[in-house]
Amino acid sequence: MTNRTTDNDSDVLFDESRRVRQEDTIQILNKHYKFVKERLLTYQSPATGLFPRVDDPKSVETHVRDNVYCAVALWALRQAYKRIDSDLGRSYELGQSAVKCMRGILYCWMRQCQKIEDFKSNQIPENAIYSKFHLHTGDPLDGTPEYGHLQLDAVSLYLLYMVQMIDSKLQLVYTTEEVSFIQNLVYYIERTYRTPDFGMWERGSKYNNGSPELHASSIGLTKAALEAMNGFNVFGIEGTNWSVIYVDIDAHNRNRTIFETLLPRESSSKNTDAALLCVVGFPAFSMHDNFLVEKTVCKCVRKLRGRYGFKRFLRDGAFTVLEDTSRKYYHPSEIKIDRNNGAHVLPHIPIDQATPMVNFDGIECEWPIWFVYMIINGIFLNKREQVEEYKQALESILMKDSKGEIYMPHYYYVPRDYLEDERKTPGSTEKRPMPGEVRHLWDQAVYAICQMMLDDVLKVAELDPIRRYLRPSERPKPNQRYSAFQGYVSDLAVQVVLVSESVRLQQLLATYGIRTQTPHQIEPIQIWPPSELVKAYSYLGASPKLGLTGRPLRPIGVLGTSKIYKIMGKTVLCYPITFEISDFYMSQDMHLLLDDIKSDLVFLSKCWKLHGRPIYVLLIREEMARGENAMNMLTMLAAFKHGEFENMRLQVGRLQSMISSGCIEHLDFLDTEDLKELQFVAYADDDTKSFLYKSLTDVSQIVLMPSEESPSSFRDFEKHSTQELTALTADCDSVEVMSNLLFVIRQREGPNFRLTDGTYVDNQIEKLTRHAAKTRKWSVVRLCSSALSKVVDSLAPSLAGLLVKGRHITIGVFGKSEYEISEPIRPNEAKEILYSYCFPYEPQEAVLQQEMIIHLATYCYTEPQLFDGILKVRLGWFVQAMKIELQNRFMDLPVHSLSVCHRTK
DSSP, rough: OOHHHHHHHHHHHHHHHHHHHHHHHHHHHHHHHHHHHTTGGOOOOTOOOOOBBBSTOOOOEEEEHHHHHHHHHHHHHHHHTTTSSTTHHHHHHHHHHHHHHHHHHHHHHHHTTHHHHHHHOOOOGGOOOOOEETTTTTBBOOSTTTTTOOOOHHHHHHHHHHHHHHHOOOOOOOOOHHHHHHHHHHHHHHHHOOOOOTTTTTSTTTEEEEEEBHHHHHHHHHHHHHHHHOOBBTTTOOOOOOGGGOOOOHHHHHHHHHHHHHTTOOOOSSSGGGGOOOOOTTOOOOOOOOHHHHHHHHHHHHHBOOOOSSSSSTTTTTTTOOOOSSSSSSSSSGGOOOOTOOOOOOOOOOGEEEEEEEEOTTTBBBBBBBHHHHHHHHHHOOOOOHHHHHHHHTTTTTTTTTOOOOOSSSOEEGGGGGGGHHHHHHHHHHHHOOOSSSHHHHHHHHHHHHHHHTTTSSSSSHOOOTTTTTTTGOOOOOOOSSBBOOOOOTEEEEEEEEEEHHHHHHHHHHTTTTOOOHHHHHHHHHEEEEHHHHHHHTTTOOBBBTTTTTSSSSSTTGGGGGGGGETEEEEEEEGGGGOOOOOSSSOHHHHHHHHHHHHHHHHHHHOBBSSOOOOOEEEEEEGGGTTTTHHHHHHHHHHTTSSSTTTTTEEOOOGGGGGBBBOOOOGGGGOOOTTTTOOOOOOOOOOSSOOOOSSSOOOOOOOOOTTSSOOGGGGGGGTSSSHHHHHHHHHHHHHHHHHHOOOHHHHHHHTTTTTSSSOOOHHHHHHHHHHHHHHHHHHHHHHHHTTTTTTOOHHHHHHHHHHHHTOOOESTTTSSSOOOEEEEOOOOHHHHHHHHHHTOOOOOOOOOOHHHHHHHHOOOOOHHGGTTOOEEEHHHHHHHHHHHHHHHTTTTOOGGGSSOOOOOO
C-alpha cells in the first residue's frame, strides 16, 4: 500500500513537472511569435507575400535572398510550434505565411520564363532572372545593366529551402507547369561552376567595377541545392512520378570539384569572404571535409572578425564614409593595390597607373549578422564554447530603439574622424551603428532563428529536416527509385562490362582469353549511345504553356552514363561519350582513347558519390582491335580480369550479374500519353563490315600515299579558280591534296557548295576527316576540322579548371595578337576567340590549341607541380616551342602532323 502511494506521488510530480515545462515552452514560443509578428509578419505584402528589404513602411524594394530568410524564420517557428497541441492556430498561420512568401518568389520568376530559356543556352548577366522586385506587384525593379541580377546563390538558396519546407509537409508547388519551372531552375544553376556571377553582395568583383566572377559561395550553395533536389518529389508525400526533379550528376561533380578547389578562397579577387560561413555551415552545409571547413572558417575569423561583427571581405567599401553613393561603381584609384599579390591587381590597369588616392583598406564596415551565423553553426556542431563566445560578443553590440526594444544593427562603420587611427591600429576605435533605426529583415530573420535555438525550442533536426548538417552516408535513406548521394566510398569497385560490336570481333578477342558480350547477348537490356540519353532528357521539364524546352542538349558525362536507366519499360545502359564517334577527332586516336579509358575508370573510382556501384560499358570496335596499338589494348583488358588495375578495384563480368548492385534511375517523366510514341535507337551488333584482316595484329591496308609533287599547303591552291579546284577533286587520290582543295573551296564558296559529284563540300570534308583519322594523317584531320569550325565538347570546363587553379590562358598564333582568358567563358565565346585569333594565320592551330587546353587541364589536376611558378599559359608560344623541339629532333616533321597523343622518347 505504501509503495503504491509512493508510485502515485511520483506520477503526479512527473506530470506536474511536465506541465510546468510545457507552460514554459509555450511562453517562450509566444515571446518569439511576438517578435516575428512585429519584426517580420507586419511587413509582409498581402498581395504577393513578399517582404521588403527594410522595415520602412514606404519601402517597396524586395530581394529574393532576404525573402527566403524571412520565410525560413516563419517556417522555423512553425516547426517549433508543431511540438505542442495548444498553439492557437499559430503553427498553421506561420506555415502558410512562409508558403505565401515562397510562392510569391515563384510567381515573380515564372513571369520570366524567356530569360530562363535564354540563360540555358547563353549564361550571360543580361539573360539572368531578376532578383529584385516591387513589393506589392512583383514587377522587376532595377532592370538596368548596372545592377547585378545574376545571383546564382540566391536561386540555389531558394531551391534548397523549397526542399526543406516540402519535406516538413508544407505544399509549395501546385501544378505541372510549376514542376517544369522548378526543373528549369535546376538547369539554370547547374553550370554555376563556370558562370561568373555577382555573388551574395550583388557587386561581383571586390573592385566593384561591374564585372562578375566565380564565387565559391555561389558554387557551394549550388552544390547543396543540387544534392537536395536530386530525386526529390516537389509534390511531397502526395506526389506522383512526373513531379520528381532530376539533377545532372556530372554537373554536380563539376560544381563540387571547383568548389573544393577554390576553398578557402572566395574568388580570384577575394582572398576570403564572410559569405563562406553560411556555405560550409548553416544553411548549406556544402562541405563535410573537416580539415577544409576548419581552414575556411579560421581564415574568415582571422582576417575578417572585428569587435562589432565580421567584415564582408577585405577592402569592402560598402557603407563606409568614403564611399561615393552617387555612383554605382568605384574608380580604380579607390581600391588599394597589393603590389605583393598579383591576384589583387585591377584587371587592365597597370600598377603604376593605379595610384591609391582614396581606399577602403582597414576601414571596412563590420556586420553583426555573422556573429549570429557563428552561434547557429556552433549549435549545429555542438561547440558550446563557440556558442558562448559569439553570444557574448553579440549581446555587447545590440542596440535599443526609441521604444526601448533591443535590435541588431545592420552594420557598424568607422566615423570619418577616426579613419587614420583605425588604419594604424585596427580595432582600436569605437565604431558607430548604421544611422537611424531602420532594421534589415534578413538580419531580424536570422536573429530570430538564433534566439529560438538558444532558447532550445527549435532543434537542429527541425531546422534541417533533410539533415544537411550530417554527412551524406549518415542521412536518412532516400527513395530507392531514384539515384541518391551517399558520399565517398573508400573501397568502391567499378563494374566493367566488355561489349564487342560484332560476333566476329568477340570470337577474335576470345582467342586472347578476353570474354565479351555482344549487344544481342545482353538483351533484353539495351545499350544506348549517349546521344539517345540526351534525347530522352530533352523532354524533362518541357512546358509548351510556359515556352520552356527541356534539358539543354548537353553531353552526358561518364558519371551519368554509369547508371542503369528504366525508360518506358526498358532497362537501358549507355556507353560513355569516350566511345562516341564524336564530332571532334580526338577520340579517334588510339593512344588517347586508351588513356581516356583509364582516366574514366580513375575518375569513377574517385568521384562516384551515389548509392550503388557504377557500371562502365567498355565498347570495343573493330578499329580499336587492329594496328600497332591493338596489343596495348589487349594488355589493358587482360589486366582488368585481375580485379585491380592501377590501384583501382574493378569487377569485370556479365552485365546481367551486375544489375542488382548498380545505381538505378527511373526516368518516369517519359511515361505519359504525349510521349508514348517516342522512339529510341539502341546500339546493335554490326556484322556488316568487310574484314581486311585475319588477326588482330594486321594493319589496315587502305593507306593513301601523297604524291611527291603535291603542293604542301592549301595556300598553293589559292591562285586557282573554284572551277579548276572542283575539277581537281574528281581525280585526286591523295588525302593531303584533297584536304587542301576542299579547304580552299569551302573558304570561298561556303558550306552549301556542291562538288562535281553533287555532294556538299562540308559532307565531303567530314568524310575525309574520318578517313584521315583511320589512316592517322593528323595534319589532314586538323585542317579539315578547322575548316568545319569544330569545337571539343569539354573545352569550357577545361578552361574553367585551369582558371580556378590560378592560371590564365592566352590564345593566338606566335608573333600575332593574342587574347588572354582570365575568367570562365562560354563554349561559343571560346570558339569565336579560337577562330578569330588562330584561324586567319594558322588554321590548324584553331583545333591544335583546343587539344592543348584539354591536356593542360588534365595535367593541372594530376601533376600540379608542373605548373609551379606559372601564372599565364601562352598557347601560341607553346606551339612555337614544339616546332623548335621538333626541328631539333625530327628535322622536317610539322607540328600539325603529330598524333593527338604523341609520345617521344
